[in-house]
Amino acid sequence: MDNYINLVKLSVGTETVDGLEAWQTEYRKQLPEGLPRHVTRMWPKREPEVVNGGSIYWVIKGQIQCRQRILRLDEVMGGDGIRRCAIVLEPEIHRTQIAIRRAFQGWRYLKPEDTPPDLSKGRAAEKPLPPELSQALAEIGVI
Template structure:
């Protein structure tokens, strides 16, 4: 309340997730793999993509609706997908797990080198690579990585 000497501040701190995209060598491979999975009936009826992981993020409220899953492909962050929901699930062996519900749009990012790690990690917004602009969307991964290393994109 004004005049009482106290202030209340509300901060919204968006959070993201970063994960290795195992078995995929390029963004094009990821796009093709997702299309193949949808074609054989592994997609959701609402068009969203699901990636299953073992652990539910404890910071789900900071992620859902504002965060993205950043994919590490070939040793660098290459793209991201917006996180629509984090759903508790059970795998085929009866263990609890988390379904990360993703927007189907894959957004290319400026390639940022990243060492391998297991599972997923939180990714602070300040550490996220920027999205490639319209001029960089058609660049092959190798060329985009070289241009980013030179600081040109």
């Protein structure tokens, strides 16, 4: 899987990784497959690379904090008859090292070499630092 690309997306309205997980758990109950998904208007032109091992990196409170592996892209039709892209995700959320990210609309491609590494399993269970502190530490290159 050396020919893949990731996506980065703001998790609008989410305050924490736990909040994202809770929202997805509730939302998945409404879906026949039970897999989380994010529906977007734009279809990735680099679809083969996205589904070849890519992940969606979630920006929460101005920081990349976690990721989910992308399983596939499904076509869905909105109530307005417009074709949309459902990014179908693996349910497991992997916490990552903090990486500051400015606000943007939609999603962006994220090269593998630009992604923050996953936290080790032991660190993923730690209580996260307050957002202001983790941002300050990330800005000076400590985390």
